[in-house]
Amino acid sequence: MSGALITVTDKKRMRGYFAGDRWSDGNRKTHEIALNFVRSDRTVRDILGTLVHEMCHQWQHELGNPSRSSYHNKEWGEKMKEVGLFPSSTGQPGGRQTGQQVSHFIIEGGAFDVAFARMQDDIQVPWRDVWGKVEGGGTKGAKPGAVANNKTKYSCKCAKRSFWGKPDLTDVSCKICDEDFLPDLQ
Secondary structure: OOOEEEEEEOOOOOOEEEEEEEEEOOOOEEEEEEEEOOOOOOOHHHHHHHHHHHHHHHHHHHHOOOOOOOOEOHHHHHHHHHHOEEEEOOOOOOOOOOEOOOEEEEOOOOHHHHHHHHOOOOOOOOOOOOOOOEOOEOOOOOOOOOOEOOOEEEEOOOOOOEEEEOOOOOOOEOOOOOOEOEEOOO
């Protein structure tokens, strides 16, 4: 199989996706596998399970007979079981194994479960969305400086850099204009 770019998505309803031949450098194309780190309840095991789920889509795209876009067919489902993930529309035993929206659960003692158990304990996926929800709803359309999960937006005078941080940060300066970052109160 060929490679794929691994990207991060924050699409609320999906844990990840596969997009065949999505990217090009002008001479060749490559696939994309996107993973969602937004939900804080997802463990490293969950995230890597999603990676393998999407890799099964890549396998089918390159070597199998894929159905229409985003459809999980029987061939894909058999590959999932082979790698230790059981397809399920509910993510639990008893769910439909094929369809437009199909998740999975990890087969105890299956290939994925065994491989994950052999991984080093220090393997981590530390990145989580820090914007979360702001006062009054989501982050889209939020006023500058709004608190997001106890975070404050800071900007420098040159307005070329900004970041979110703890509400009481001090002594942080911009490398472009050499001015201190200040809470964005506009």
